[in-house]
Amino acid sequence: MNLPNLHRNLWLHVGAALLLALAAMLLIRMHYANGATPAAESVQAGRKLAEAWCSPCHAIDAGGARAQTTTAPDFAAVANMPSATELSLKVFLQSSHPTMPNVILTTEQRGDLVNYILSLKRI
Numbered sequence: 670m671n672l673p674n675l676h677r678n679l680w681l682h683v684g685a686a687l688l689l690a691l692a693a694m695l696l697i698r699m700h701y702a703n704g705a706t707p708a709a710e711s712v713q714a715g716r717k718l719a720e721a722w723c724s725p726c727h728a729i730d731a732g733g734a735r736a737q738t739t740t741a742p743d744f745a746a747v748a749n750m751p752s753a754t755e756l757s758l759k760v761f762l763q764s765s766h767p768t769m770p771n772v773i774l775t776t777e778q779r780g781d782l783v784n785y786i787l788s789l790k791r792i
């Protein structure tokens with residue numbers, strides 16, 4: 670066997686391993702798409718999203734401070750409004766609001782954020 674051939678084989682192996690990993694990831698995703706995402710994981714993911722996208726304006730956890738002074742309500746306060754339900758929050762996040770940037774969210778991200786906000790409900 671000469672050297673160039675050996676290299677080709679190596680890359681083939683790497684490629685096959687990558688493909689396998691991708692297929693495994695796809696399978697896991699399909700699994701979640703069928704049923705509900707486990708609640709705890711969804712809440713975790715929602716918290717990460719909130720940290721990244723919402724924390725500039727909203728205090729995203731119960732004791733948290735926000736980065737800017739805005740009129741945006743704390744997520745804990747939002748969660749504890751009697752009117753806050755999964756549906757009302759999802760609808761809110763799907764409609765555009767003059768005071769809030771229109772963050773483009775996938776259905777899954779919206780669900781995660783709503784699960785996270787509702788996890789702050791005390792009542």
Ligand code: HEC
Nearest residue numbers: 719722723725726739740741742747761768769770772782
């Ligand atoms: C640029 C600042 C800003 C960012 C970033 C922002 N918001 Fe807001 N948000 C606001 C303001 C201001 C209000 C109050 C709106 C009002 O009362 O009209 C608000 C209100 C809300 C409400 C309350 C709805 C209600 O029924 O009173 C929710 C829920 C909400 N935001 C979710 C989010 C989520 C989730 C994100 C991140 C994806 C986010 N916001 C990012 C400024 C922001």
